[in-house]
Amino acid sequence: MIIEKIKWVIANSVENLYPGISIQIDLEIPPEGFGDFSTTIPLKLAKILKKPPIKIAEEILQNIKSDIFQSIQISKPGYLNFLLSLDTYKEFLVSLEKDKEKYFYKKPNDKKVQIEFVSANPTGPLHVGNGRGGIIGDVLANLLKTQGFEVEKEYYVNDAGSKIDSFAESIFYYYLLDCDIKTNFPEDGYKGDYIKDIAKKIFNESGKRFSKMVKKNAIEQIKEVGKNFMINDIKLSLEAFGINFDSWFYETTLYKNEEIQKTLNIFKNTPYTYTSDNAIWFKSTSFGDDKDRVLVRGSGEPTYTLTDATYHRNKWERGFHKVIDIWGADHFGHITPMKALIQGMGLPKDFLDIIIYQIVHLFEDGKEVMMSKHTGSFVTLDELIEEVGKDAARIFFLLKSADTHLNFDVNLAKSRTIENPVYYMQYTFARLTNIFKEGIKRGIKYEGIARAESLKLNKEERNILNSLIFVEELLNKVSNDYSVSKIPFATLELAQKINAFYQKHKVLQAGKLTQQRLALVNTSLITLSLLFDVMGIKKIEKM
RNA sequence: GCGCCUAUAGCUCAAUUGGAUAGAGCAACGGACUUCGGAUCCGUUGGCUGCGGGUUCGAAUCCUGCUAGGCGCGCCA
Numbered sequence: 001m002i003i004e005k006i007k008w009v010i011a012n013s014v015e016n017l018y019p020g021i022s023i024q025i026d027l028e029i030p031p032e033g034f035g036d037f038s039t040t041i042p043l044k045l046a047k048i049l050k051k052p053p054i055k056i057a058e059e060i061l062q063n064i065k066s067d068i069f070q071s072i073q074i075s076k077p078g079y080l081n082f083l084l085s086l087d088t089y090k091e092f093l094v095s096l097e098k099d100k101e102k103y104f105y106k107k108p109n110d111k112k113v114q115i116e117f118v119s120a121n122p123t124g125p126l127h128v129g130n131g132r133g134g135i136i137g138d139v140l141a142n143l144l145k146t147q148g149f150e151v152e153k154e155y156y157v158n159d160a161g162s163k164i165d166s167f168a169e170s171i172f173y174y175y176l177l178d179c180d181i182k183t184n185f186p187e188d189g190y191k192g193d194y195i196k197d198i199a200k201k202i203f204n205e206s207g208k209r210f211s212k213m214v215k216k217n218a219i220e221q222i223k224e225v226g227k228n229f230m231i232n233d234i235k236l237s238l239e240a241f242g243i244n245f246d247s248w249f250y251e252t253t254l255y256k257n258e259e260i261q262k263t264l265n266i267f268k269n270t271p272y273t274y275t276s277d278n279a280i281w282f283k284s285t286s287f288g289d290d291k292d293r294v295l296v297r298g299s300g301e302p303t304y305t306l307t308d309a310t311y312h313r314n315k316w317e318r319g320f321h322k323v324i325d326i327w328g329a330d331h332f333g334h335i336t337p338m339k340a341l342i343q344g345m346g347l348p349k350d351f352l353d354i355i356i357y358q359i360v361h362l363f364e365d366g367k368e369v370m371m372s373k374h375t376g377s378f379v380t381l382d383e384l385i386e387e388v389g390k391d392a393a394r395i396f397f398l399l400k401s402a403d404t405h406l407n408f409d410v411n412l413a414k415s416r417t418i419e420n421p422v423y424y425m426q427y428t429f430a431r432l433t434n435i436f437k438e439g440i441k442r443g444i445k446y447e448g449i450a451r452a453e454s455l456k457l458n459k460e461e462r463n464i465l466n467s468l469i470f471v472e473e474l475l476n477k478v479s480n481d482y483s484v485s486k487i488p489f490a491t492l493e494l495a496q497k498i499n500a501f502y503q504k505h506k507v508l509q510a511g512k513l514t515q516q517r518l519a520l521v522n523t524s525l526i527t528l529s530l531l532f533d534v535m536g537i538k539k540i541e542k543m
Numbered sequence: 544g545c546g547c548c549u550a551u552a553g554c555u556c557a558a559u560u561g562g563a564u565a566g567a568g569c570a571a572c573g574g575a576c577u578u579c580g581g582a583u584c585c586g587u588u589g590g591c592u593g594c595g596g597g598u599u600c601g602a603a604u605c606c607u608g609c610u611a612g613g614c615g616c617g618c619c620a
Contacts, residue, residue, distance in 0.1 A: 076563060077562070078600095291616090297618040359614065401556090503581095503583060503585085
């Protein structure tokens with residue numbers, strides 16, 4: 001791992017020169033003309049050491065002893081710019097070719113991580129907003145796997161509580177209409193066509209049977225049918241979007257085995273609960289919340305707050321070292337209470353990370369499409385995937401960082417699918433694979449980089465190699481800050497460099513350089529393949 | 544009212560978390576190849592980083608006061 005080595009060399013030098021100072025080594029690909037890689041470490045140290053950055057850069061430079069570099073230079077305010085030696089590039093090509101995608105994988109670190117995402121209530125089909133959370137979670141899971149984590153993807157099914165009740169009552173209302181019985185539409189009911197479809201389906205299968213039962217029992221049974229229907233529908237949508245969950249966790253299971261009662265007992269044994277107005281309260285203000293939260297209602301029923309605490313306690317007991325929840329911005333207000341609950345139960349504060357992604361706004365014909373399950377007006381994820389295709393839709397979501405608002409222009413997505421960058425990536429991949437095919441036709445055999453003699457690199461080749469090497473740092477960075485949108489950007493940049501090279505230099509008619517260039521093509525394909533896998537998009541050899 | 548998110552080229556977005564000349568794609572204009580895929584490449588035009596102050600060697604990024612849009616502020620989930 002070249003990046004790791006470079007960082008190690010710099011860190012070592014810093015440690016020798018300034019004992020006791022610990023600092024994170026940063027590496028970046030500098031603007032053209034400033035070397036292959038660079039670091040701002042002297043600038044950062046300048047603050048701590050209160051010394052001019054150029055002076056520090058000089059000291060570090062003097063102290064570094066390594067044959068990784070061809071040369072090291074200092075520039076303006078205090079950058080260190082590194083030029084890699086040809087042997088380093090050769091060594092990189094050899095190991096990447098040998099280990100293939102695994103080159104970028106870290107050894108297992110025995111840390112179990114759970115990512116919980118989508119988790120939309122099973123009261124309606126997934127809409128495009130759910131797609132955004134889905135992509136972030138799915139890609140993050142793929143990424144963390146490369147970094148040695150054992151990752152589990154979980155969907156939390158809120159199949160208890162008032163939402164699902166109102167869902168069942170809504171179906172029942174339409175079912176009764178099918179039986180020619182007119183009742184009052186339930187308050188906060190759901191009006192989408194899919195509700196009517198489920199009602200019709202039940203009517204067609206069971207006739208008027210439920211209309212003759214005690215209402216409560218009828219609704220209870222209809223709830224089961226409707227719920228299962230919706231969950232199945234959601235599973236199909238996710239599958240079409242390329243997302244597979246390892247685990248489906250049902251909220252109702254928390255109500256079994258007195259799990260909620262156990263959680264309540266834990267809280268009661270802390271100084272953080274009290275009773276007021278017949279309700280049991282959690283003193284979340286002790287953990288920075290702006291008001292306390294009810295755990296058990298005056299009626300004796302647990303609140304969502306208590307079941308969610310129970311759910312997270314359950315995660316802890318399943319042995320995860322880290323749990324990541326991905327929520328839409330409409331759940332923002334729940335972050336502080338949730339983190340307070342974690343601490344209130346005595347779990348480590350950093351056990352839970354929460355990623356918030358901003359709401360998706362849909363625009364059609366220049367007008368915003370209001371999305372609501374209650375009114376039944378929204379664009380489903382299925383419709384989107386059908387219009388633009390799975391890979392294009394995935395990249396469309398992935399390209400926006402989670403904390404920016406996403407304005408989704410439906411017309412644009414429908415009419416300009418060709419302009420989606422995913423095609424550029426896939427095209428690049430297809431072109432490269434074609435070089436090998438063409439080589440076979442012409443009787444040119446690739447013998448492997450290990451047998452090639454010393455390298456001779458032009459500017460374009462060096463650019464590609466630097467990007468390939470830097471993927472190591474990209475993955476590392478994203479695993480720390482969860483900024484999955486960096487992956488498609490880096491992939492596009494790599495593809496751009498590859499195309500620039502492709503345009504300017506021939507591979508199969510390069511004489512003595514042909515083998516070296518085939519090695520570059522081969523390792524580029526390996527790296528693209530890894531990036532495509534992390535993003536969950538298809539590798540296409542023929543477009 | 545309070546908390547958080549956002550505001551960057553005509554449009555959609557970046558900017559390695561305080562670093563080099565703020566970069567890409569689309570759009571517009573001008574170029575490039577008789578043999579590995581033109582769904583490509585190269586170049587030009589386009590910026591008071593929403594507005595005003597401050598912090599320092601250095602600010603799109605930090606602090607502060609505004610403006611505009613969004614999300615939230617239940618014994619709902």
